[in-house]
Amino acid sequence: GGPVIALISSVIAIIYRISLGGDGVLVGSSVIVWAAMAGLAYYYLRQRYPKVTNPLLLLSFSLIVHAGMLSLMLALPGGLSSTVISDIALPVLTIFPLAGLVVCLLFIDQESYYSTISKLSLSERKLTTALDTIREGNEKLRLHTQNSPLATIEWNADFVITRWEGAALNIFGWKSDETIGKSIYDLNIIYEPDAPIVEQTIKTLKEGISSQVVFLNRNYTKDRRVIYCTWYNSALYASNGKMISTMSQVEDSTEREQIKISLAENEKHYRELYEQSPAGYQSLDQNGIFVEVNQIWLDILGYQKEEIIGHWFGEFVAPEDLDKFKKNFPLFVKAGSTHVDFKMKRKDGQISIVTFEGRIAYTPKGEFKQTHCIIQDITERYMAEEATREHKERYQALFNSNNDAILVHQPKGELTPGTFMEANDAASTLLGYSREELLKLSPFDITKRDENGEHPVIKAIESLRRTGKVQAERIFIHKDHHEIPVEINARLFKYKGTDTIITIAHDITTRKQAEAALTHSAEEWRTTFDSIKDMIAIVDPKHIVIRVNLAFASALGLKPNDLVGKYCYQVVHGMNQPHPMCPHARTLESRHVESSEYYDKRLKLWVEASSSPIFNKKGEL
Structure with a gap:
């Protein structure tokens, strides 16, 4: 003890x-x-x-x-x-x-x-516990089977149904008492085109080739719908190797298979779009190696697909843009998108300008997967843009090199001018405004009104709408408010479908000053000419009077304008031809100064007449 x-x-x-x-x-x-x-x-x-x-x-x-x-x-x-x-x-x-x-x-x-009694008691308790565990396990298995989304079907050695549980009713539509005791063929569950798959599975399980077989096939439901099912089959065998029974767990895979079919159709559809797209497509890995290109991409640059896949993108970039690609690609990978142009080498050696619009694809873990880029050959557009740019530069050069001010505006209404949309350097210089300041003004702001208060700009627009052109003199107002006389030449034309007015303004300040000086000189000459007491006349080679002074006209009792345009021999001598002693007639011949003395009967006095020739720049009298 x-x-x-x-x-x-x-x-x-x-x-x-x-x-x-x-x-x-x-x-x-x-x-x-x-x-x-x-x-x-x-x-x-x-x-x-x-x-x-x-x-x-x-x-x-x-x-x-x-x-x-x-x-x-x-x-x-x-x-x-x-x-x-x-x-x-x-x-x-x-x-x-x-x-x-x-x-x-x-x-x-x-x-x-x-001790024996104790052991027997312990064994009995263990047996009871084991039986309880088995019963509990069976109950749990039954409940799991009933609540499982899978159908549980058990077959005997002849593939006659001995168990029909779980989701079998929901999947196939038959109740348990409608299926127990029926063979797989009696139930008419097999979709005919998939019968060979089922026969091969039964043979594999019966002959012990494999005790576990998983396969997908189509089955009929009770209402004759066709569904996709995944069968998970497990067979039990006796010691002699003969099959005793088979347990099948069946999953309704219809929705999943329909998604697969839909995805396959979508993939086929998008593959066709991808291959037949009017735009080129390419995909690169993280190192810039080609993963995929479509036929349009190949057509643009002239290569075969095997010449591209697996090669580095930089191999096809023009040398002058290679550094640009090396700098841009890591930024593209980091940012997730890009829009960039590259000069690309065609297979025939030519250079094409290609624009790339790209996005990065990521794995479910957020890691880089590949690039997706749409490309377009913009060579022609690029060349057109270059030509346009050069044309614009030439236009700007011509526009700004003109010494006259050029101003462009579009009327807002029938007679209301709009703000200037273009002005050259000469306009800025003439008016004292910067180009930016001028583009905020209209013709109203720089043009002086007429003495009667009317605005000449409105008159000009009216005339332009009638005739398409205007030429006139105007007074422009400088930024510092001083006046500038100009001569304008305006034209009305269509620009992008809209009425547009271009005005060329020439500064005539110098001309006006010269005209004023000339007028002043002419006035002084006229005063001097008329103040001479001797009779003076200016006559052309045909003896026609061009001008006479007051003394000349008074001697004849006439006004100066009464004599202009008439023959001198008629108004002075009353004759139809030159006087015999006429010095003017002799000067016409000699081209020198001539003089003569004679008694004039009409004037009733002795006169001394002289004639001096006046020549033009060509030497003509």
Whole structure:
């Protein structure tokens, strides 16, 4: 029973022996301790060597124990030891060991009995627990099967349905009692075009080629709809290798397969669009290596597909744009989009200008996958733009090199001018405004009104709408408010379908100043001419009077204008031909100064007439 039981029993026995009293208390207590120690020694020996239950070994052990007890009797006081030993030695060494053996055998047998009973009880409990676990597992399996989105179908060796559970009703439409006992062929569940797939699966499972088969096929439902099903089949086999049953888990894959079909159709559709797109397409990996190009891309640059795929994009970039690509591509990868033009090398050696509109595609994890770029050959457009730019530059050069101011505006209404839409450098110089300032003004802002308060701009627009052109003199107002006389030449034309007026203004300040000086000089000459007391006349080679002074006209009793345009010999002499003494007639012949004296009957006095020739730049009189 172990050390605890040995200790308790020994203490109780010792207390009892002490209570009896007498001279043998000490020896009796020692015998009790010896017996307890011997029993405890056997306990530990049996723990280590469980088979120490042999009767001979037990008898030997009992003899040793009793011999020890008999030896302790020698310690009895008062000579009692010899008497006691002589009286009990024989039975202690013979009968007691045998009795001890019998007792030990009885205890061992009882122990074996109770151990067997305990083991049987434990096994029964384990069996009960196992059965409960199996029942619980079956119930859980039943519930999982019923709640599973998969149909659970079990077949016997002849593929007759023995179980119809789970989502079988929802998927196929038949109830359990409509299917149990029917073969796979009786149920008419197989879609005819897929029958070879089913037959091959049945053969594989029956012949043990594979105990597990997964396949996709089409099946009929109860209402004769065709659905896609994925079958997960597992077969059990007897020890002789024959199939016992098959368990099938069935998933309705119709929606997934329809998505696949739709995706395949979409992919085919987009592949056709991709190949037949009017724009070129290319895809590069993270290193700028070609992954894909379409036929338009190949047509643009003249290559075959095998000459492109797997090659670096930079191989096809013109040398002058290569650094541009090396700088732009990492920025494209980082930013996720780009719009850029490159000069590309065609296979025939020509250079094409190509524009790229690109986006980056990423994996579900957000990592770089590839580029997607649409390309267009803009060579012709580029050349046209270059030609337009050059034409515009030439136009600007001509426009700004003109010494006259040029201003362009579009009327807002019938007679209202709009703000200037263009002005050359000469206009800025003439009016003192910058070009930006001029483009905020209209003709009203720079033109002086007439003396009657009317605005000449309105008159000009009216005339332009009638005749298409206007030429006139105007007064422009400088930014610092001083007046500038100009001669304008305006034209009306259509620009992008809108009436537009272009005005060329020539600064006539110098001319006006010259005209004023000339007028002043002419006035001074006229005053001097008329103040001379002698008769003076200017006559052309045909004797026609061009001009006379006051003295000349007064002598004849006429006004100067009465004589202009008439023959001098008629108005002076009253003759139909030149006077015989006419110095003018002789000057016409000699081209020198001529003079003569004669008595003029009409004037009734002697005159001295002289004629001086005046020549033009060509030397003509």
